[in-house]
Amino acid sequence: ILNVEQSPQSLHVQEGDSTNFTCSFPSSNFYALHWYRWETAKSPEALFVMTLNGDEKKKGRISATLNTKEGYSYLYIKGSQPEDSATYLCAFKPTDSWGKLQFGAGTQVVVTP
């Protein structure tokens, strides 16, 4: 059974502060690593799809890095805003799964003004 783990489970951030959190995944049979943002009462929304070791992706104040050799990815939020409050999910796709993603349990981020 593949294990995708995210830590911490939740975190509280003051508006304006920066934060980051981790996704760990198996380092073998790597194909892709996805990040999604899931706001309350909405559906998960794709942020990044990362495929190469050393990949760095950026979308506004959110960025992600990828280390496939050691099996981890970091998501960074710079200058957090209340609208960044959401659960951030990572999902691992191994080479032998046609499209199927293994999701982590998520990191819930609460940004307080």
Place this chain on the structure above:
Amino acid sequence: DSGVTQTPKHLITATGQRVTLRCSPRSGDLSVYWYQQSLDQGLQFLIQYYNGEERAKGNILERFSAQQFPDLHSELNLSSLELGDSALYFCASSVGGGAPYGYTFGSGTRLTVV
């Protein structure tokens, strides 16, 4: 609106009954995935279809079945329902296997079994 349409949004039914959840993928997407999210659980993969054919299967119970039709919409059938089947069921779609844009999720169907 993500482009993935799921109906119904909410469903309340009794134990032992059968229900059908429907999903229309985003225009142009050939893959459809079904995921279940139960209380305190992450998204659990159930099944994937690509252009009408089953491509991958997860921990889907034998009481559950799915199919993808020629117009690419998909249905998830849940039968002999139990209280533990109460969950949020998501459908997602992608062009192929998910790269480079990831999945597009529908808004989910909240199933409550009483």
